Amino acid sequence: xxxxxxxxxxxxxxxxxxxxxxxxxxxxxxxxxxxxxxxxxxxxxxxxxxxxxxxxxxxxxxxxxxxxxxxxxxxxxxxxxxxxxxxxxxxxxxxxxxxxxxxxxxxxxxxxxxxxxxxxxxxxxxxxxxxxxxxxxxxxxxxxxxxxxxxxxxxxxxxxxxxxxxxxxxxxxxxxxxxxxxxxxxxxxxxxxxxxxxxxxxxxxxxxxxxxxxxxxxxxxxxxxxxxxxxxxxxxxxxxxxxxxxxxxxxxxxxxxxxxxxxxxxxxxxxxxxxxxxxxxxxxxxxx
Amino acid sequence: xxxxxxxxxxxxxxxxxxxxxxxxxxxxxxxxxxxxxxxxxxxxxxxxxxxxxxxxxxxxxxxxxxxxxxxxxxxxxxxxxxxxxxxxxxxxxxxxxxxxxxxxxxxxxxxxxxxxxxxxxxxxxxxxxxxxxxxxxxxxxxxxxxxxxxxxxxxxxxxxxxxxxxxxxxxxxxxxxxxxxxxxxxxxxxxxxxxxxxxxxxxxxxxxxxxxxxxxxxxxxxxxxxxxxxxxxxxxxxxxxxxxxxxxxxxxxxxxxxxxxxxxxxxxxxxxxxxxxxxxxxxxxxxxxxxxxxxxxxxxxxxxxxxxxxxxxxxxxx
Amino acid sequence: xxxxxxxxxxxxxxxxxxxxxxxxxxxxxxxxxxxxxxxxxxxxxxxxxxxxxxxxxxxxxxxxxxxxxxxxxxxxxxxxxxxxxxxxxxxxxxxxxxxxxxxxxxxxxxxxxxxxxxxxxxxxxxxxxxxxxxxxxxxxxxxxxxxxxxxxxxxxxxxxxxxxxxxxxxxxxxxxxxxxxxxxxxxxxxxxxxxxxxxxxxxxxxxxxxxxxxxxxxxxxxxxxxxxxxxxxxxxxxxxxxxxxxxxxxxxxxxxxxxxxxxxxxxxxxxxxxxxxxxxxxxxx
Numbered sequence: 001x002x003x004x005x006x007x008x009x010x011x012x013x014x015x016x017x018x019x020x021x022x023x024x025x026x027x028x029x030x031x032x033x034x035x036x037x038x039x040x041x042x043x044x045x046x047x048x049x050x051x052x053x054x055x056x057x058x059x060x061x062x063x064x065x066x067x068x069x070x071x072x073x074x075x076x077x078x079x080x081x082x083x084x085x086x087x088x089x090x091x092x093x094x095x096x097x098x099x100x101x102x103x104x105x106x107x108x109x110x111x112x113x114x115x116x117x118x119x120x121x122x123x124x125x126x127x128x129x130x131x132x133x134x135x136x137x138x139x140x141x142x143x144x145x146x147x148x149x150x151x152x153x154x155x156x157x158x159x160x161x162x163x164x165x166x167x168x169x170x171x172x173x174x175x176x177x178x179x180x181x182x183x184x185x186x187x188x189x190x191x192x193x194x195x196x197x198x199x200x201x202x203x204x205x206x207x208x209x210x211x212x213x214x215x216x217x218x219x220x221x222x223x224x225x226x227x228x229x230x231x232x233x234x235x236x237x238x239x240x241x242x243x244x245x246x247x248x249x250x251x252x253x254x255x256x257x258x259x260x261x262x263x264x265x266x267x268x269x270x271x272x273x274x275x276x277x278x279x280x281x282x283x284x285x286x287x288x
Numbered sequence: 289x290x291x292x293x294x295x296x297x298x299x300x301x302x303x304x305x306x307x308x309x310x311x312x313x314x315x316x317x318x319x320x321x322x323x324x325x326x327x328x329x330x331x332x333x334x335x336x337x338x339x340x341x342x343x344x345x346x347x348x349x350x351x352x353x354x355x356x357x358x359x360x361x362x363x364x365x366x367x368x369x370x371x372x373x374x375x376x377x378x379x380x381x382x383x384x385x386x387x388x389x390x391x392x393x394x395x396x397x398x399x400x401x402x403x404x405x406x407x408x409x410x411x412x413x414x415x416x417x418x419x420x421x422x423x424x425x426x427x428x429x430x431x432x433x434x435x436x437x438x439x440x441x442x443x444x445x446x447x448x449x450x451x452x453x454x455x456x457x458x459x460x461x462x463x464x465x466x467x468x469x470x471x472x473x474x475x476x477x478x479x480x481x482x483x484x485x486x487x488x489x490x491x492x493x494x495x496x497x498x499x500x501x502x503x504x505x506x507x508x509x510x511x512x513x514x515x516x517x518x519x520x521x522x523x524x525x526x527x528x529x530x531x532x533x534x535x536x537x538x539x540x541x542x543x544x545x546x547x548x549x550x551x552x553x554x555x556x557x558x559x560x561x562x563x564x565x566x567x568x569x570x571x572x573x574x575x576x577x578x579x580x581x582x583x584x585x586x587x588x589x590x591x592x593x594x595x596x597x598x599x600x601x602x603x604x605x606x
Numbered sequence: 607x608x609x610x611x612x613x614x615x616x617x618x619x620x621x622x623x624x625x626x627x628x629x630x631x632x633x634x635x636x637x638x639x640x641x642x643x644x645x646x647x648x649x650x651x652x653x654x655x656x657x658x659x660x661x662x663x664x665x666x667x668x669x670x671x672x673x674x675x676x677x678x679x680x681x682x683x684x685x686x687x688x689x690x691x692x693x694x695x696x697x698x699x700x701x702x703x704x705x706x707x708x709x710x711x712x713x714x715x716x717x718x719x720x721x722x723x724x725x726x727x728x729x730x731x732x733x734x735x736x737x738x739x740x741x742x743x744x745x746x747x748x749x750x751x752x753x754x755x756x757x758x759x760x761x762x763x764x765x766x767x768x769x770x771x772x773x774x775x776x777x778x779x780x781x782x783x784x785x786x787x788x789x790x791x792x793x794x795x796x797x798x799x800x801x802x803x804x805x806x807x808x809x810x811x812x813x814x815x816x817x818x819x820x821x822x823x824x825x826x827x828x829x830x831x832x833x834x835x836x837x838x839x840x841x842x843x844x845x846x847x848x849x850x851x852x853x854x855x856x857x858x859x860x861x862x863x864x865x866x867x868x869x870x871x872x873x874x875x876x877x878x879x880x881x882x883x884x885x886x887x888x889x890x891x
Contacts, residue, residue: 012397015391015395019394023380023381027381036817046829074824078820082809086806094803097806098378103379106363106374107392108365108395192805196812282347283345283346
């Protein structure tokens with residue numbers, strides 16, 4: 001590949017990014033993704049406000065566990081999951097439904113470059129939204145603590161380290177789910193089926209044989225989270241057990257390097273597969 | 289691209305396309321030269337399929353296609369020399385006319401100033417300079433059609449494929465757009481236009497391709513195509529002061545006429561003949577015998593008549 | 607200008623009653639729904655459980671069978687029985703809603719069909735009601751109708767005494783199903799109208815239930831409260847059902863709050879429908 005080719009591809013990818021980010025980040029119809037993403041930040045901000053108003057003292061360890069529980073059980077499994085459904089499925093399936101995909105196919109762009117450009121745009125958008133939410137919700141949760149306690153936790157404790165890991169997990173979640181839903185958007189006419197299948201699979205992946213667990217995004221992400229979710233966090237309803245408790249089970253966590261590598265391999269395979277499918281894709285808008 | 293790519297034009301070699309059991313086009317062998325070529329045919333005849341095959345939006349079930357020597361499965365090369373104005377009346381959401389043209393120009397890898405200049409030129413050429421800053425969703429149908437055209441021509445392609453480009457345009461804009469097509473064709477480009485408006489096809493086209501039910505039934509210049517339709521005698525309208533006397537003379541002199549009919553207005557004679565050249569020769573002699581002939585012209589040497597003979601009822605409505 | 611003789615006369619015969627016009631929309635929507643073999647097969651499968659329950663009720667009252675097994679009764683046909691029956695059927699109802707509901711309005715919006723409907727003497731209300739009747743009919747056929755049939759079977763076998771003592775259960779079956787059907791219908795229609803894409807509307811319906819449940823749990827865990835459950839439509843409907851069937855002493859959400867929250871959801875959906883079901887779309891900019 002000549003340098004001229006690389007330069008051309010990079011300028012084309014940049015053009016695709018500009019086109020797509022305008023549609024994803026700045027469109028009103030993407031508002032629901034922002035609501036999904038920033039819900040935890042709002043919840044934790046509410047928590048801090050209530051604590052400050054009532055003057056109650058919290059244990060920073062308990063709040064850390066609460067954050068871990070909300071992050072693993074709600075933020076990754078629901079916010080990022082559905083957010084990635086909306087962002088990545090839209091990249092191709094949405095264009096087909098809008099009958100605008102042919103404009104990309106009529107440009108002098110290799111289809112593989114188109115897939116990479118669209119994936120990167122989805123990743124940038126999702127990372128910007130969910131990464132910001134991760135940071136905001138993290139600080140919102142600890143906001144009500146005394147500044148000495150906060151500083152001790154962030155700079156001398158594991159605070160910033162945990163935040164960095166959570167950001168990394170958010171990025172990997174966007175990469176993993178992004179790859180899955182990018183491929184699903186190209187393969188399936190009806191995104192409901194892959195959404196339900198993946199949702200159910202992710203829910204039961206903790207209970208299937210270990211080999212099969214490697215085909216689940218959440219398996220790697222759970223393994224990377226810095227704080228395990230204790231059962232007490234899930235006893236929200238006056239001590240009654242919650243079905244969400246089952247989702248927190250992680251009997252055989254993967255090593256960090258394995259988890260990161262596994263996700264990257266999964267995503268690479270999916271993007272290559274999607275590139276192949278798009279190369280052979282025909283424009284057939286048909287009827288809904 | 290081969291050295292003689294320009295000379296090759298758009299070439300179809302035994303191309304067929306099936307959508308499952310439904311025939312799109314079958315065994316199409318075509319070579320489209322520079323100039324304006326019109327694709328004519330009824331709805332469902334395969335015009336859009338043919339255009340989509342040229343541009344790689346669909347792949348042929350069988351056969352090969354090349355555009356200036358480039359195969360449609362090489363979009364990175366093909367769309368530098370080809371522009372396609374599709375029939376789809378849909379656009380990426382939330383874009384203005386200018387953004388629509390400019391954004392897709394940036395996909396070519398052009399730097400921003402160059403893309404901007406090209407976009408502005410193309411928008412100017414289709415007469416949308418005043419509305420370029422407005423959202424496409426607020427455009428009228430004619431404006432949407434023109435912005436699609438701008439997007440197709442903005443990168444100065446050698447080949448333009450235009451699927452019903454005059455749809456929704458008012459008469460003034462139609463005339464301007466036709467002038468634009470003529471100007472583009474005059475620069476040596478290949479223009480492939482599909483249209484249902486046959487009198488316009490007559491006016492603008494250098495050659496036609498007639499399609500019906502997925503088959504190419506005729507291709508070439510209108511006159512050549514008409515000449516080859518042997519089963520329908522040529523119709524010739526002769527304007528004169530005494531059509532009845534002329535009719536009598538025509539049959540007396542054995543002018544190879546098979547039918548003669550006085551025109552509805554009584555001031556002309558419509559003759560059908562299988563040998564136009566012999567008829568014209570005889571007509572010369574008849575004219576010297578006192579009948580005042582004002583004009584002689586073929587009555588069915590146009591796209592509409594050819595269309596009706598080959599695709600429609602089989603009778604010219606003239 | 608010449609005066610031309612008017613040979614055209616408008617239709618002067620009888621018209622169908624105005625109130626029944628919405629059924630036209632329903633009839634054609636049913637045609638589309640049942641063109642899907644998968645959906646038709648699934649709908650048929652929804653009757654297997656009621657059929658099984660009917661057989662079970664019959665066997666439960668069959669003295670000879672009970673004597674053979676040497677037991678007084680296999681199970682009690684009480685509020686708990688019908689509560690569990692409806693729970694199963696309402697899960698199936700949710701699946702049918704997810705499959706049918708999203709396409710009802712979104713297809714018309716996406717294909718600009720609303721002007722065609724609304725330019726006739728046919729109001730928004732007729733249109734929405736007609737579309738809603740599709741879901742109401744389908745869901746009723748698998749929820750309260752078989753529920754009431756089971757109730758009647760049990761009553762006919764157990765006698766008038768049982769019937770008079772448990773008549774409230776019939777009301778509970780009807781009301782509980784009615785509320786949940788109404789919420790499901792309005793929610794799916796509103797999402798279908800708001801999101802022009804049928805497939806995205808289906809995913810949104812899933813998202814509303816799952817995300818709402820998750821968000822509710824997250825709020826409960828973070829704020830040490832139970833108010834988060836107000837966002838969990840599943841728990842709201844369960845609370846209403848538990849109260850009507852008198853099965854448990856405690857509900858996930860207080861009953862009055864659950865009713866109010868469900869009413870709020872219905873009103874919100876109606877407002878969305880009112881805003882979106884229009885014959886025109888204004889584009890700004």
